[in-house]
Amino acid sequence: MDKLALDSLAQFCAEQQRSFDPEAWIDRTAVDGKGIAVVAKYLSMTSWYGHEEQLEGIAAGISDLAGFHRELQAVGLDLTKLSATLRQSIALRQRNKLVSGASVP
Secondary structure, eight states: OOHHHHHHHHHHHHHHHHSOOHHHHHHHHHHHTHHHHHHHHHHHTOSSSOOHHHHHHHTTTOOSHHHHHHHHHHHTOOHHHHHHHHHHHHHHHHHHHHHHHSOOO
């Protein structure tokens, strides 16, 4: 997966973290194909993203860890880069929300 596709996917996931919409994930398969299911499976296994049950439903075709690894290799997704990019996007969104919500004396 190239950098542009990874960045786009991370941006989508960052937006969804706060206002999760399962239909948006289903619709995203038209853009990312099987990659969205792999990302949903990965995020469902994290302790920091949330929405585990909904993400499991989106990743229903990936039922076990061996299947996850097969699909991960097939789509060529670098989870380390995705995780870092996504966490940075979430942190920036939270920081910007705090800054924009703070009153200026």
